[in-house]
Amino acid sequence: MDRDTFLVWLSEMDGLTPEQRAEAARVLEGPSSLESLLEMLEQRVGAERRCPHCETPGAVIRGRSNGLRRYYCRGCGKTFNALTGTPLARLRHKALWTAFAESLRAGETIKQASDRCGVAGTTAFRWRHRFLRAAKTDPSKLRGIVEADETYMLDSRKGDRKLDRKPRKRGGKAAKRGLSREQVPILVAADRSGSTFSTVLDAVTSEALADHLAPVIDKDALLVSDGGTAYPPCAARLGVTHEALNRSAGQRVRGDLHLQTVNSRHERLKALFRRHRGIATRYLDSYLAWYHLVVLPTQPSPRAILACIAGLISPKQPACISNAN
Ligand SMILES: [Zn+2]
Structure with a gap:
């Protein structure tokens, strides 16, 4: 349609009844x-x-x-x-699901989500966890060069009835730096095509690492880690080749080997954690699902988010853009 014909067509919209208007809007x-x-x-x-x-x-x-x-x-x-x-079976208010998917995409707090959807805070909270628990976030296999590294999250027993230590102020600092009983390790592994895997670890041991990586890593992969002592026996258990970068000796890149992909993944995960300060440790799995659902994919649509939540598709992982050079 040329511009003039279009303007004539538009001007005729003035003559539409309210019902016709609504119908036209639905079609558009x-x-x-x-x-x-x-x-x-x-x-x-x-x-x-x-x-x-x-x-x-x-x-x-x-x-x-x-x-x-x-x-x-x-x-x-x-x-x-x-x-x-499915976990969505008894979830009511379907008409609000799209708005809630928008809210997840925007990384909103419970307060913002309840304002956006016009539901109580407790409902927004329940939905968030129900949606995220339902989300299908299985990565495709990790192939080729696979970078693996842990990041740490302050252990927060917020909301837990039994505390085996003194309560700490929300968002506080761990008493000790690095690995301590107050830090929860999170393993992130990523290949160069963008496939990313993450999980909460009980401990950084070769057994735990191998158990989690075995289902997702390809047998022909080349596992790259820092100098952590758990990785060589982990790679042996998995039967994959392993290369370590000695970062304490200042080695960040060796040929094609580096940990920039996984470390940039860590940064994005930490940004999500920062936005939702004081995340209770028992909800970390939900936040990892959130990370795979909306943080890693490039601008996922509410439609795509809902389809992942309904278990119809897996989130589309972006290709890796970080490069050693
Ligand atoms: Zn039947």
């Missing part, structure tokens, strides 16, 4: 993030319509409920929908 917006999510969920049930309760296929459609088709299983007589059996 396209399907909402929520609608397309629900559509994707329905597709997952597919033609097979297998019952999540008893595995019998061929359920019949019995109307709709809460925006989703309701299926009736003739095997067990129960009904189900596309969310049954």
Whole structure:
């Protein structure tokens, strides 16, 4: 349409009834993030319509409920929908999910999220953890040069009833620097294609490192670490080649080997932690899911965030941009 015709067409909008206006607006917006999510969920049930309760296929459609088709299983007589059996199954207020996904993307605090969505703070808190627990954040395999390094987070028992030490003021400093009982180690491993893995460790031992890395590291990978003593036996357990950089001797780069990818990942993780000061240790896993869901991917859409939360896709990891040169 040329510019003049378009202006004429626009001027005719003045003659629309309120209903026509609303209809036109819906067409212009396209399907909402929520609608397309629900559509994707329905597709997952597919033609097979297998019952999540008893595995019998061929359920019949019995109307709709809460925006989703309701299926009736003739095997067990129960009904189900596309969310049954997922952590989102009983989560209400679907219409607000997109706004909540926006809030997660913006890294908002509970207060900001509850203001944005118009729900109580306790609801925003419950949603955050339910969404993040549901999020599918499995990385693709770590291949090629894989950098692994730990970062540390101050142990916070905030909200825990039993404290085995004196309570410390929120966001305080550990008494000792470096590794101590008051620091929780978090392992981050990343390859040069951008695939990233992270997990909370009980301790930095070769056994713990190998247990966590075994499912995600490719057998042909080259594991790069700093001089930490747990890594050589970890690599031996995993059966992968290992190279260590002796950073205490000032060695930061050796040929293609460096830890810049993983260390830049650490920085972004710490920025998330800083924004949500005083994170309770028992919620660290949720924050790591958040990190994989919205911090690492480049500008994820609410649509993509909801699809990850519904377990339909994994977050898209950006390619590595850091380089030794
Ligand atoms: Zn059934």
